[in-house]
Amino acid sequence: MSQDVAVATAGDAYPDLHGASDRAGQGDVVARVTLQTVADKVGVSRMTVSNAFSRPDQLSAELRRKILAAADELGYVGPDPAARALARGSAGTIGVVFTESVGEAFRDPIAASFLGAVATELGGTGRGMTLLPSTGAGGTIPARDIAMDGALLYACTADSQALDWLQRRRLPLVFVDQAPVEGASSVLLDDRAGSAEAARHLLELGHRRVGLLVTAWGSLRPGDSARIAPDAATAGDGYVSRERVDGWMSELGPAGAEVLAAEMYDNTERYAEPAARLLLDRPDRPTAILCFSDLVAWTVLRVARELGLDVPGDVSVVGYDDSPIARSTAPELTTVRQDLDAKGRATATLLDHEIARSRGLPGAPDGPEHVTIPTRLVVRGSTAPPRG
Amino acid sequence: MSQDVAVATAGDAYPDLHGASDRAGQGDVVARVTLQTVADKVGVSRMTVSNAFSRPDQLSAELRRKILAAADELGYVGPDPAARALARGSAGTIGVVFTESVGEAFRDPIAASFLGAVATELGGTGRGMTLLPSTGAGGTIPARDIAMDGALLYACTADSQALDWLQRRRLPLVFVDQAPVEGASSVLLDDRAGSAEAARHLLELGHRRVGLLVTAWGSLRPGDSARIAPDAATAGDGYVSRERVDGWMSELGPAGAEVLAAEMYDNTERYAEPAARLLLDRPDRPTAILCFSDLVAWTVLRVARELGLDVPGDVSVVGYDDSPIARSTAPELTTVRQDLDAKGRATATLLDHEIARSRGLPGAPDGPEHVTIPTRLVVRGSTAPPRG
């Protein structure tokens, strides 16, 4: 690493209050303060101290004040979360699993925003959100080894090892943007409707030769170059891709449009660029392109400019998601909007329900729930009737 | 919420293997399978079963196979993470705290990418990353109530309540992009150097009237409108803002440049736009503007276009971070690059060290470490000599 490293003050982070350095080495641990320590000091039972922290209504205000004061004096912070998690059977966090490396998810603004929305919503119940790396080193498998109250699976492939463990643990699960699994709740975008609307929009403008640009995680590998799908109707791989292609084709097919689909590994610029070129740099170039995401559409815009093509004059482009970049391009993108906040809210709510259900709490729904988030086509400047 | 909700199959997610429904209600819990259950079935001690899972070298391969088979048959998934966390004194996750709501952090591509980098790196050690909502409902305070092995604080204000709890818990801490705290490790960007380089670049191009556009979380409140700082040299609030302003001024000041600074609440478009207007829409408009982030610079570009100003002809613009949007604008942004992967790597490493240190592990550094991530000016199309 090209970093300047400087080791500073070697002192302890906290003053050693009692100078209790029993051993010569560093990292001394001051004898742990527990409920019992506090109880002994005040002269009450351990249970009473526990109540002072966790159930204030179970003791007199006065005694509670005394206990809290003693605790403070001893440097007792509060019940140990790990011990409490064991005793109460609740960890206070929700796990999150992605197919791709967790790192990638943050690069996709849509995935990131969604996560943010979920985290915010989860915060309302005081729960944290634990991102589970798919690959744990040293034999540890986070999905198996980390304590949590439930988990949400986002755009995972069905064969995910993590999913397998979570299911075995019988954790309350919610699936987002992926094929729902029997017995678990799910939150899905109305991809088909959104795609259909987008395709209809192009047809209404008069387009009859349309290109599709989709991801195919399942069948392509990282490093694989883009390719034209043998049959547009079956192009794409992964739940969302398939749904979107189906939605597009539900309109394009019956209308007898000529459809050409390019597949790429994922929707990052790196893979999208050659795929875009595959569609744009050919004699029978489509007059319009439907993209898997705004990120892809943005790349198409760039490639088009490089090839000297005018958007929307020579080619119309439709994105997906209505992410911030949709309005940062010139022309601004026609795209399918999804409400990420609603999606996050729904996810958190269903997770809550699943947890309540798994604990047999009253008022919990007695079966899995399925929420569909509506989509809406937003028409901006990147689409127009085909030239001529 | 405008969502279609449909409750589907009300059956159980998992078949009730033993039909052990002791109560009439739903959510029955099949008697828990623990190490003891497995031990009884195989006829060995509980400890041996524990070893079969956690320390394979402690028993014969044969017995281990038998135990694992029995466990599988009983549906035992593996040691309960919560119990293990208590017994081992390690939770397997790292907490993450943001000043702003967790949700916001994901909207900032830089923050998101950084988090992603950390998560990836953490994954290498099999640890998860738990996002701690600052405000817990129902009296729970995540920073106090969630089990974790350490935490990283990212761009927090020093008075953060969460920080306070984490410190009291004496958790291993690493501070990122914020004022380092006595005794804890930190990862910082070399903001001063980057800013200075950017300012120098403008001076070399011949600019003598420069605008600054910075955030001021501390002194401004959400909703507050942007303002011109009384004194450019003291503009901005928050560690990073201050560092960047200092860096810029370290060059602009001595050069005798005329500096005008606008302050805004945060660097989202909403707050950046009026701030940009404050600088651009005035008679003595600066010939160049140094921005707190690429997001802000991007907004400046937009406002400039709206005002009919040419970039870089009428005004030069410099961003910060070299986020993806820096190359999506026209012209592409001159900006200060930071290596987010290196930052994430460094953070994970220091966290590791802090944890090792707090446990008195051999080989752990005996004091806090401080890493500075280098910055580098990347010159693109948004800067040029002033007109005339």
Place this chain on the structure above:
DNA sequence: GTCAAGTTCTGTACCGCTACAGTATGACCG
């Protein structure tokens, strides 16, 4: 004055696992 119904505090029994210090057994050795 008695009894039911609070309060307030305590005791016991776990929650499920791991660390560590044994014990037993057999191999190897001189």
Place this chain on the structure above:
DNA sequence: CGGTCATACTGTAGCGGTACAGAACTTGAC
């Protein structure tokens, strides 16, 4: 054949809490 050493397994004692069922003492009603 006794002694040393591995190897394989077990027992005990926690880790630091919480749930729940009392116990002791008030209080208030009739």
